[in-house]
Amino acid sequence: MDLNELKTRRIALISMMPNNSIAILSSANKNYRTRDVENPYRQNSDFLYLTGISEPNLICVIFKEENIPNIILFRNNTSAHEKVWEGERSDNKQVKELYGFTQVHNYDDYEDRILSFVSGQDSLFIESGVNSELDDFIKKQTKNSSQNNRRNYSFPKNIITLHSITQKLRLIKSEYEIKMIKDAAKVSIKAHKLAMKKSKPGMYEYELDAEIKYIFNKNNMHMAYMSIVGGGKNACTLHYVKNNCKLKDNDLVLIDAAAENQGYASDITRTFPVNGKFNEEQSLIYDVVLKAQEKAIKFIKPGVTWNEVHKETVNEISRGLIELNLIKDSFENVIKKELYKDFFMHKTGHWLGLDVHDVGEYENVCFQPGMVITVEPGIYIDSANKNVSEKWRGIGVRIEDDVLITNKGNEVITLDLAKKRNEVESLCNK
Ligand SMILES: [Mn+2]
Numbered sequence: 413m414d415l416n417e418l419k420t421r422r423i424a425l426i427s428m429m430p431n432n433s434i435a436i437l438s439s440a441n442k443n444y445r446t447r448d449v450e451n452p453y454r455q456n457s458d459f460l461y462l463t464g465i466s467e468p469n470l471i472c473v474i475f476k477e478e479n480i481p482n483i484i485l486f487r488n489n490t491s492a493h494e495k496v497w498e499g500e501r502s503d504n505k506q507v508k509e510l511y512g513f514t515q516v517h518n519y520d521d522y523e524d525r526i527l528s529f530v531s532g533q534d535s536l537f538i539e540s541g542v543n544s545e546l547d548d549f550i551k552k553q554t555k556n557s558s559q560n561n562r563r564n565y566s567f568p569k570n571i572i573t574l575h576s577i578t579q580k581l582r583l584i585k586s587e588y589e590i591k592m593i594k595d596a597a598k599v600s601i602k603a604h605k606l607a608m609k610k611s612k613p614g615m616y617e618y619e620l621d622a623e624i625k626y627i628f629n630k631n632n633m634h635m636a637y638m639s640i641v642g643g644g645k646n647a648c649t650l651h652y653v654k655n656n657c658k659l660k661d662n663d664l665v666l667i668d669a670a671a672e673n674q675g676y677a678s679d680i681t682r683t684f685p686v687n688g689k690f691n692e693e694q695s696l697i698y699d700v701v702l703k704a705q706e707k708a709i710k711f712i713k714p715g716v717t718w719n720e721v722h723k724e725t726v727n728e729i730s731r732g733l734i735e736l737n738l739i740k741d742s743f744e745n746v747i748k749k750e751l752y753k754d755f756f757m758h759k760t761g762h763w764l765g766l767d768v769h770d771v772g773e774y775e776n777v778c779f780q781p782g783m784v785i786t787v788e789p790g791i792y793i794d795s796a797n798k799n800v801s802e803k804w805r806g807i808g809v810r811i812e813d814d815v816l817i818t819n820k821g822n823e824v825i826t827l828d829l830a831k832k833r834n835e836v837e838s839l840c841n842k
Contacts, residue, residue, distance in 0.1 A: 413464040413674075415512050417588045421462055421581065422483055426476040428577045433535035435574055436526065436550070437462065438543035439470035452634065456542050457766035458578045460675050464511050467501070471522050471546060473529055484529070485513045486522040523549055527567075536568035539575060579771035583763065584782040589676060590816060593764065593784055594825055596633060596673035597814055600680045601829040603627035604667060607641075608684050608839040613661035615686075617641040620667065621655045628671045636677035637768045639669035643686060647808025648792040650758060659686045664694055666808055670768075677768040679786050680826055681812035688840035690833055693803050697791050698833055700732030701809045704789045705831075708760055709813065713821040714781055718760070718774050725760040725789045726752055738793070738800050755793060761786040764814055779817045784825070788812030 429435065440456040455466040463472050463485070471486040487507060490500045504516040517525055526549075530536060540547050550571070557567035585593070603624040610623050621641045628634055642652040643659040647666035659665055668681040683698065685691075690698060708725045730746045733739045739751050746752055763770035764784045772783075779785075790810030797805055814825040830836055 413511075414588060415510075417586060418462075418464050418512055419481075420586070422474065422481040424581050425462060425474060425577060426479070426481045428580070429476065429537065430535060431476075432533050433537060433570075433572075434473065434475040434530055434533045434568065435537035436530075436546070437472045437474070437539060437574065438546045439465070439468050439472075440542060442468045455675065456539070457582075457675070457771075458539055458574060459542075461578065461582060461766060465507070466675070469519055471519065471526075471543070473526060475529065475533070482514045483512070484515045484517065484525075485511075486517050486519045486525070488519045527553070530568055531566055533568045535570040535572055537572050537574040537577065539573065575771065579773070582765055582770065583772040583777075584780060585765060585784050585816075586782075589765065590782075590784070592674050592676035593678055593814065593816075596636070596671045596676055596678035597680070597825045598828075599628060599631045599633050599673070600670040600678045601826060602631075603669065603671070604680060604682050604829055605839055605842075607667055607669075608682070608836065609842045611659065611665060611684065611686055611688070611840060613659060613687050615659050617643055617646070617655040617657050617659060617665070620659075620665065621669070624667070624669045631671070633671040633673050636670050636672035636679065640666065640681075641669070642666045642808065645795040645806035645808065647683065647810070648794060648806065650792070661687050662691060664690075664807065664809065666810055668810065668812065672768075675766050677764060677766070677770075678814055678826070679764055679768050679788075679812060680814065680829065681788055681790075681810045682829065682831065682836070683809045683811065684836045684840055688837055690837065694807060694809075695833060696736055697793070697804070697807050698809050700729060700736070701789055701791050701811050702831060702833075703732065704728035705787055705811045705813070708787050708789065709815060709822065709824060712779060712785070712787070712815060712817065714817060714819065715778050717776075717778055721787075722760045725787075726756065729756045729789055729791060733791070736804075738804060754797070755791045756789060757792070758790070761788050761812075761815075781817050781819050783817045785815050785817070786812055787815055 437459050439459050443451045445451045473484040489503050508516045553567045606623050607620045621639050638653040641655045643665045644663035646652045663686050666683040670678040670680045704725050707728050711724050730752045763772040792808040793804050795806035816823045
């Protein structure tokens, strides 16, 4: 990872920290699938953002000294045991150079050294819940210091969540971050195209999931989140991840799956006919969702808020539902009584970045160039909905693209994955 990129982030962080303050961060713990079998390691997103290192058992301390970030890492060199089982890692000296730390000390010394760094500071920024040992240490010190005992250091009085700063920093993506997301999107698009091509009645949902994972892995990426492959009415279960049913002729299949690249997520949903041809009802629902999605995207530019985009999307979905007689009420009532929520019950989109549902406020934030979001309206008709005629029941459609806010308006990152009905059909029949 680019050292200048890391430096810029650290300078931005300290510029938002008040004078006489210090931040302490911990890497994510290893996570186990069963007994001693590890899940793939995933670094804590804030830690990755500020240090660039994807390793467990690290603590990082950041404070400013004459407006320059002082960034100290606690890390152990590879032990003899680790060398045998996991192989040798870069040593602390190499890590110091590679990631631009001011100092690197042994992990085992962090308690004593942290006490000397924090002494005399007024505020401490921490992210609790990442490393319980570090949390306990800080709790103990806070308690000791409030009891005013005979120590030769003073512990900061104000404990503030680091998240209050990082969520602001991470909201605006750098050129590097945008490239990471775009590369993840490219691979995700390939995966969706392959799934469309491979789909046929009688296959199982997990078989399409496997085609998708194959493309991710083949490109040295992995899932940004558990893939959703929902055939027929399974598309109406918003977080359906069982993916174990047979795909039926004349059903749609909804695939919400995307790759993560160097920690950066993409997030794409397409809905297509299992047999390659939309039927009449599916077409009508699909076109309402597509129209709403395209309208929302057109509306997105700097200065606009999430609430405005959502309202625009809800209006379009509601009009469509009324026109198809799926809701038998006036437009005013559908909006006022939120009747559309029987069919479109989630928000229009979310921030996208190191976390697939990335950090950042949703209220009182206007879009700015460099922000990356998803736009993903849907219509889901419950298979048990007795208020609509039978032909509609169990249809679920969502269309999701990733969008970068630009000076001029926006850029759809996932534009290369077709979504017009005839284009989707032709991808299915390739
Ligand atoms: Mn999404």
